[in-house]
Amino acid sequence: MxxxxxxxxxxxxxxxxxxxxxxxxxxxxxxxxxxxxxxxxxxxxxxxxxxxxxxxxxxxxxxxxxxxxxxxxxxxxxxxxxxxxxxxxxxxxxxxxxxxxxxxxxxxxxxxALGGKDGFLLSVGTGTIAAAKKGGVDKAVGGWGFQVSDQASGAWLGRKALEQVLLCHDGLAEHTNLTRALLSKFDSNPCKISSFSTNAKPGDFGALAPEIVAAARGGDQWARSIMQSGADHLLRCLEALEFQSGQPICMTGGVGPHYADYLPPMTLIGRQGCLxxxxxxxxxxxxxxxxxxxxxxx
Incomplete structure (x- = not known):
């Protein structure tokens, strides 16, 4: 041996x-x-x-x-x-x-996810990974860090939702159950949201993602709008990676699989479980x- x-x-x-x-x-x-x-x-x-x-x-x-x-x-x-x-x-x-x-x-x-084989990956957790292996060559788009990238991620969802909360508070949009619930987490004080955002790490924003995903599943207007915006970004990533309908694609991470309901059905024809x-x-x-x-x- x-x-x-x-x-x-x-x-x-x-x-x-x-x-x-x-x-x-x-x-x-x-x-x-x-x-x-x-x-x-x-x-x-x-x-x-x-x-x-x-x-x-x-x-x-x-x-x-x-x-x-x-x-x-x-x-x-x-x-x-x-x-x-x-x-x-x-x-x-x-x-x-x-x-x-x-x-x-x-x-x-x-x-x-792919075990070294060719295919595509959308791994969305606190951050976002959109990547592909084609002909043994790895390629990825995005992933430049939460401050300037990571659209569709759990951290991004949390930040976008808090942005919407403040728009609703200022009378620039109508409140929904989600925005009211998130505002209440900060004692209905928008100053506390602003203070939170100054020092919050991606994981802090990402901690809000499950509530947003659940609200979207329940039909909340702003939650669904934010999720759809994230899905649209993921679709653009796949297009940049030259994805074609029917090719193997894995969706993983704490948030990733939840985007399946927001992507065109043709995108998911080749969807498979991660290895x-x-x-x-x-x-x-x-x-x-x-x-x-x-x-x-x-």
């Missing part, structure tokens, strides 16, 4: 709401998983590193592995907020694994790196 069969492997999926870690070996696969706090590398770098380390340590403890073994591990981390190679190196330098490959979360989400999650993708990419390294050395 080769040594790589016993190499400790770590996969991490990190975003604005939280992070997940999987730990195992090439031979045994995933031994344990754990969930932790936010791990967006650009929103709060130090917090992301603390949460990654804590979550990986928890996964190791669940697997019955000692903490000192982590320094021998090979890891692949797919993190929101990693925009450049320099960003990835900054993360890997802050960790203490033997080898760390750090990419943005689009890479791991795409690999997890795995972004965490699965991260773990499999870490495993592949170990195997490829061994094969190159032999």
């Amino acid at each position: 080769s040594d790589s069969a016993y190499t400790l492997i770590i996969g991490v999926d990190g975003g604005g709401t939280g992070c997940r870690a999987a730990i195992g070996t090439t031979r045994d696969g995933v031994l344990a998983t754990a969930q932790g706090g936010r791990a967006n590398a650009s929103s709060d770098f130090e917090l992301a590193i603390r949460n990654i380390n804590a979550t990986v340590s928890e996964a190791a403890a669940i697997a019955g592995l000692s903490e000192d073994r982590l320094s021998d591990a090979s890891a692949h981390l797919g993190l929101a907020g990693v925009m450049t190679r320099r960003d990835g190196l900054r993360v890997s330098d802050a960790l203490h694994f033997n080898k760390s490959i750090v990419t943005d979360d689009r890479t791991t989400a795409l690999y997890g 795995g999650s972004a965490l699965d993708g991260a773990f499999q990419l870490a495993k592949r790196a170990v195997v490829n390294t061994e094969e190159a050395a032999s």
